[in-house]
Amino acid sequence: MKLPRGLRxxxxxxxxxxxxxQFTSQLGSWAEQTAVAWILYELTNSPLLLGLSGLARAVPMIGLTLIGGAVADRVPRRALLLLTESAMLVLSLAVGLLALGGRLEFWYLYVLSFASGALSAFSVPARQAMFAGLVPRSAMQSAVTLNAVAVRSGALIGPSLGGVALAYGGYALPFLVNAATFLAMLLALAAMRLPPAPRSDASSLRAGLWAGMTGGLSFVWRNPLLKVALGLEVVSGLFGHNVTLITIIARDVIATGPEGLGLLLSALAAGALLAMVVMVAVEVERHVHVILAAGSVYTVLLAAFALSPWFGLSMILLFVLGAADGAWAVTRNSLAQLLVPDELRGRVMSVVVLATRGSAPLGRLQGGFVAGLVGGPAAVLFGAAVIGAAVLRSWRLRLPSGAAA
Known part of the structure; x- marks a missing residue:
């Protein structure tokens, strides 16, 4: 059967x-992240302590992601993923059992965030490098877009699942759900028919880990298109929307509960999913221009969300904001996967992960700190202003011509 271009x-x-x-695992991860944000805020009533969960996740991500990318290019990626996914399953199961027994303390969630961040520093680069190697180059944009659809579909359903599980099943259920969903990725990895991993040449084996870590950074630094795309990603991760700010606004401004928070986060994911479904049928050629256009729209919508006092309007704004963010994310990942050679894929994708996953938890800390000083809406407006300035500066840069630009 002949499939459309976007589904090849x-x-x-x-x-x-x-x-x-990937979809099933993301479903559980988002359910757990939603629960962690709500439980921390409910137990501590502190925007700063809520934001600290982002720092707990960011520290190992920033410190270990480049190492994770170098490891992903040196060891069988399936074996690495089997190890990391199994460890994360045990972590979520342990926290769920503690909550079930009524022994959950808020600082346990910092430990969970730190350990999950450390494991993700190895897992995410390996995932990004592995799925690109499962398809021919002609199907690369299709693979990137469908992977993004799977991730955002999990982000669409997961927060509502987490909110409902929290509201009706108590603190334990979201963690137990997440532990169960890791089984889907483990079974998928076990069922794959992969050729034997190519043996690394002697020079590659003799090269130090530091050289492996810096290889991805060096590639990105020499490529002006990737520098712009990832530079904007860092700024948006630090100052854009995040679970911390949306949680604060949901409870303190819109006055909704965990179910309402789940719906707001699901609206965000639904918009991103819609954009990605559209992009399945669209062959993007001028990647950086799409990123800059999406960034401009994103800035305006983020500022509007900061000023909205109504639940319905906030859902609509987050839906459209999610669409802009989704187009941005797919285009960025397609650009990176198309530009990088396979022997550097793990290392370069670790830089992409560092820019996205490393900056986002720090953004939660920054958002919680600023919100504690001036309130949630002002913190979101501040972030929109910073992102808008970065996008405007990037529009003024002279970039090399070509299909990817």
């Missing part, structure tokens, strides 16, 4: 298995 990655059995496991 689905011809590959291994990729379909990966996609199913």
């Amino acid at each position: 990655a689905l011809r590959e059995r291994n990729y379909v298995l990966y996609l199913a496991g």
